[in-house]
Amino acid sequence: MKKTNGKTLYLECYSGISGDMTVAALLDLGADQDVLMAGLESLNVDGYSIKIGRKEKCGIDACDFDVVLTKGLECDWNPDHVQDHTHEHEHAHEHDHEHGHTHEHEHGHKHEHTHDHEHSHDREHTHDHDHTHDHGHTHDHDHTHDHDHTHDHGHTPDHSHRHAPALSKNQEHIHIHTHSSSDHDHPHGAPHIHLGHHDHRNLLDINRIIETSSISPNAMELAKRIFHIVAVAESRAHRKPVEEVHFHEVGAVDSIVDIVAVAVCLDNLDITDVIVTELYEGTGHIRCQHGILPVPVPAVANISADHDLPLHITSIKGELVTPTGAAIVAAIRTKDSLPKNFKIRGIGLGAGKRSYENSTGILRAMIIEDMAAAETSDRVWVLETNIDDCTGEALSFCMEQLFKGGAKDVFYTPIYMKKNRPAYMLSVICSGDMIPLMEDIIFTNTTSIGIRRHEDTRTILSREFRNIATPYGEAIIKVCTNNGKQYFYPEYDSVRKLCSISGQDYMTIYSLLQQLAQERK
Ligand SMILES: O=C([S-])c1cc(C(=O)S)c[n+]([C@@H]2O[C@H](COP(=O)(O)O)[C@@H](O)[C@H]2O)c1
Numbered sequence: 187m188k189k190t191n192g193k194t195l196y197l198e199c200y201s202g203i204s205g206d207m208t209v210a211a212l213l214d215l216g217a218d219q220d221v222l223m224a225g226l227e228s229l230n231v232d233g234y235s236i237k238i239g240r241k242e243k244c245g246i247d248a249c250d251f252d253v254v255l256t257k258g259l260e261c262d263w264n265p266d267h268v269q270d271h272t273h274e275h276e277h278a279h280e281h282d283h284e285h286g287h288t289h290e291h292e293h294g295h296k297h298e299h300t301h302d303h304e305h306s307h308d309r310e311h312t313h314d315h316d317h318t319h320d321h322g323h324t325h326d327h328d329h330t331h332d333h334d335h336t337h338d339h340g341h342t343p344d345h346s347h348r349h350a351p352a353l354s355k356n357q358e359h360i361h362i363h364t365h366s367s368s369d370h371d372h373p374h375g376a377p378h379i380h381l382g383h384h385d386h387r388n389l390l391d392i393n394r395i396i397e398t399s400s401i402s403p404n405a406m407e408l409a410k411r412i413f414h415i416v417a418v419a420e421s422r423a424h425r426k427p428v429e430e431v432h433f434h435e436v437g438a439v440d441s442i443v444d445i446v447a448v449a450v451c452l453d454n455l456d457i458t459d460v461i462v463t464e465l466y467e468g469t470g471h472i473r474c475q476h477g478i479l480p481v482p483v484p485a486v487a488n489i490s491a492d493h494d495l496p497l498h499i500t501s502i503k504g505e506l507v508t509p510t511g512a513a514i515v516a517a518i519r520t521k522d523s524l525p526k527n528f529k530i531r532g533i534g535l536g537a538g539k540r541s542y543e544n545s546t547g548i549l550r551a552m553i554i555e556d557m558a559a560a561e562t563s564d565r566v567w568v569l570e571t572n573i574d575d576c577t578g579e580a581l582s583f584c585m586e587q588l589f590k591g592g593a594k595d596v597f598y599t600p601i602y603m604k605k606n607r608p609a610y611m612l613s614v615i616c617s618g619d620m621i622p623l624m625e626d627i628i629f630t631n632t633t634s635i636g637i638r639r640h641e642d643t644r645t646i647l648s649r650e651f652r653n654i655a656t657p658y659g660e661a662i663i664k665v666c667t668n669n670g671k672q673y674f675y676p677e678y679d680s681v682r683k684l685c686s687i688s689g690q691d692y693m694t695i696y697s698l699l700q701q702l703a704q705e706r707k
């Protein structure tokens with residue numbers, strides 16, 4: 187079910203947008219890393235690890251999210267290669283496709299390559315796959331491309347590969363998590379899925395991977411929506427029915443991880459409204475699996491056309507907006523323009539993998555609060571029924587179902603009914619579209635045989651939930667605004683948890699949380 191009344195996200199795409207930049211920006215905004223990692227693990231996809239660190243872009247500190255592929259590139263590197271290398275692996279792969287991920291190869295060293303450079307090996311290989319390698323052995327590709335890989339290797343020392351260390355100096359990893367078939371259990375009984383970097387999958391395969399995970403229903407719906415947008419765009423570009431689009435680069439592990447990670451982080455941050463600037467894009471051409479593509483690449487152009495995304499073409503030679511980035515914007519954008527007056531409640535900076543002149547390579551995300559919308563009113567429906575013949579247990583269960591179903595509020599009022607019967611009036615406050623579901627829950631779970639209903643108006647203060655750190659752990663505070671003044675209401679569950687950790691009484695912890703929230707406002 188789509189949530190409402192959450193936070194508003196403002197995405198500044200002045201250096202374009204890609205999947206990994208978005209995840210990094212959302213993590214920097216405070217999305218919970220543990221929730222993200224648990225969600226990704228539940229995908230039952232392996233062959234990658236996650237690196238979350240910091241990266242300096244144009245002197246600015248930003249978060250870096252990297253999907254490091256550990257499987258599916260056996261074609262590129264195997265222990266035999268090492269024996270052939272007399273130089274110290276001072277070469278970087280020159281893949282033509284432009285993913286922003288890192289590959290980690292299992293031959294005793296790690297190297298990072300960003301994929302935005304051209305081939306320049308002096309190697310003799312005919313190889314109509316986009317990346318080429320130059321090692322003295324026969325490659326045993328395990329991916330299922332229908333390219334012909336005819337590697338005719340033989341080292342010459344002048345190749346331009348340069349193995350960079352997996353991290354740049356200023357990159358401090360704060361989370362590394364490896365997924366491999368042997369290092370974790372798969373809780374859902376879902377088939378374990380090995381996705382090599384170049385395996386081909388269609389939309390059904392991707393949806394199955396997402397649906398068998400344990401991510402929240404909101405995140406699941408959003409991840410599927412983003413993939414669907416890419417599939418439609420690819421289907422038009424390649425003139426194939428949507429169901430027959432075989433995802434290549436976009437269906438690879440890093441894209442699945444990026445898209446699901448964005449969905450999980452947005453849900454975790456409780457984002458319900460998103461404002462996005464125009465998408466700054468480069469110009470010229472890039473290479474990918476299909477060969478040379480114009481920028482914006484066909485999938486990005488199609489997504490922009492289908493979803494009315496404003497593009498701003500800069501003179502930068504290269505791809506600033508990836509299909510994944512454009513699809514994320516198309517799926518989450520709810521508003522076109524910023525409110526006239528707003529306050530910034532949080533800032534997150536996500537680092538891009540590429541560097542261009544005249545571009546910071548940073549995606550900036552902000553949580554903003556519209557000052558005009560701080561106090562507002564809305565229309566709701568009130569459903570009521572009087573019940574004198576139902577157990578307290580059934581009434582409690584019904585209340586739980588109503589809240590789960592999306593009621594804004596549910597409460598019981600003790601009443602006296604005919605024949606002097608002590609009874610309860612059940613009241614449900616909900617939006618108009620929820621009435622059928624709410625009534626069904628009441629009729630199914632209680633003895634009620636009739637429900638009154640009327641529409642009402644209410645004045646509501648804007649509110650948001652903030653996490654604050656305390657000496658006893660994290661706590662959640664509800665922050666409400668009235669006439670520009672903020673009020674801090676610690677959440678009951680947080681107070682309860684900290685009471686039990688600290689041994690302090692309820693009012694002491696409650697006041698401490700209010701005081702800390704006030705200080706950090
Ligand atoms: O692999 C395919 S089918 C592909 C199609 C297109 C089209 O525009 S069609 C573009 N690309 C390029 O691949 C990389 C990966 O994109 P992500 O969105 O997965 O990051 C990117 O450079 C695309 O322009 C691939």
Ligand code: NI
Pocket residue numbers: 420423424476485
């Ligand atoms: Ni394509």
